[in-house]
Amino acid sequence: MPRQQKPWISLDQQLELLKSRGMTVDEPQIARSYLEKLGYYRLSGYWYPFRQLSTHFNQELEIPIRHDEFVEGTHFRDIVDLYIFDKRLRLHALDALERIEMAVRVDIAHLLGEIDCYAHENPKCLHGHFSKQVKKKGPAKGKTEHQLWLEKYEKAIWRARREPFIEHYKKNYAGIPIWVAIEVWDFGMMSMLYSGMKLQHQDKIAEKYGAPSGHDFSKWLRSLNFVRNVCAHHSRLWNINVLERAPIPDYEHWRQINNSRPFFYFCLMQKLLAVISPNSTWNKRFDCIVESFPEPQNNAINASEFGIVDNWKSWPVWGLK
Structure with missing residues (x-):
């Protein structure tokens, strides 16, 4: 038929x-x-x-x-108001995620680069599960996660092949050191390589950001990459169901939050920004965006769909009161 x-x-x-x-x-x-x-x-x-x-x-x-x-x-105007609110939310998330991506990329490069300037290409510098364990089925059968990552990395290098810094290092050096290579990584590549680092190296970076462990921080990055992709593709953010869920840390207040809703990930962004940009007004601007949530007369939508909870402004992580 x-x-x-x-x-x-x-x-x-x-x-x-x-x-x-x-x-x-x-x-x-x-x-x-x-x-x-x-x-x-x-x-x-x-x-x-x-x-x-x-x-x-x-x-x-x-x-x-x-x-x-x-x-x-x-009213059609209600739909437009909700779209504009969501757009502001997406742009605000991207502002934070850009800073997080840049900072963590440098953390990885600085730590691994001291061990080997080509650590990103050296399986010995990474965790065995990532660099040695091969997949037994599927389209990537016979390959390790590191090999799959290197395939993405080589494609990124090829796309940037006309960039002066890539041409310079290819012409004058044996390879591209990790502190230069990070410039072609996207959030997903950064997150994937972090998950493939040795546990003690993961933990060292995680400790800087107050994460419970490197394992948890790896999942935070993976979830934030999901949010980043939603924003980068201009998709609806305010009430999505986050599929890549990060574990909820056992901090004061945090157990109140639903980690399938976007608000939880804005809390994570703020926690990381407090380390990266302690003087940032990102938290205050987020507060203004939340205050602009449209309230149609028929009450068809509610901010609870975003995952926000009462008294969130008083939480230490937000530094608003």
């Missing part, structure tokens, strides 16, 4: 469809402009929580069902 094709509809038809489902469009031209610039599908992620919700029972299981119709009192 041939699969159905989703019909194309014009921008004006998209607006009419939204109105037919109960959304109020107060300023059609402005709404049309947003559909034209951002796209119906991207905005649909922001109006999803405004759709009516009911519960279906199947063999005594409650199954939530979202309907096409909107909750009464939903």
